[in-house]
Amino acid sequence: MKNKEMKELFSYIANKYDLLNHLLSFNIDRLWRKKLVKLSHITGREFILDLCTGTGDIAIEFAARKLSVIGLDFSGEMLSIAREKIKKKGLNGKIHLIEADALELPLKSDCFHIVTMGFGLRNIESQEKTLREIHRVLNKNGKCLILEFVPPEKNFRGKIYNFYLTKIIPLIGALISGRKYSYRYLSSSVKGFYTPEKIIKFMENAGFINLKMYRLTSGIVYIFVGEKA
Secondary structure: OOOOHHHHHHHHHHHHHHHHHHHHHOOHHHHHHHHHHHHHHOOOOOEEEEEEEOOOHHEEEEEHHOOEEEEEOOOHHHHHHHHHHHHHHHOOOOOEEEHHHOOOOOOOOOOEEEEEEEHHHHHOOOHHHHHHEEEEEEHEEEEEHHHHHHHOOOOOHHHHHHHHHHHHHHHHHHHOOHHHHHHHHHHHHHHHHOOOHHHHHHHHHHHHEEEEEEHHHHHHEEEEEEEEE
């Protein structure tokens, strides 16, 4: 799917996005984001970029720990919701939101200690180009952390997850968001995405070193970590 179509899709479901994320993951998505923050090994002095920030959950997790964060997303509607959440939590001075495309970051090179992305990589037109952009804006020894769904594993649990992914999620998503296609697409994007090993290879090709991947919740999601040499 092209970036323009993707932007329209997320803009349409923005007001139901948080509700559906928590509902469809049985609220485990909150734990996944906390795990990502834990794996960043922050010291309290880092400057952080959260790409595909959406409604700002990862940015808020970092800002709550008194860190400065830039949250970037191509959907103005998603950022509007993020702005309200940030205001309610009293984090206005800690998070700066930018409406822009992760394929071409309007940011200087070598200026962030940590770059994160939650559930955005599979929805980007070119994963390899985005990973090169992440590498560019990171400081030397900076860290990239990506939280992402991967295709169901080929085992019994994977078969159960595949049924939930292809039958239940599109149905619930359509009932709540009012748009059947949106959550049917999101399900198919997970099934058709790259394997964890392929994502690690993309990161290696982009220049990252010390690559690691963490399997969470029976392999439903992974956190991929790499450093800039």
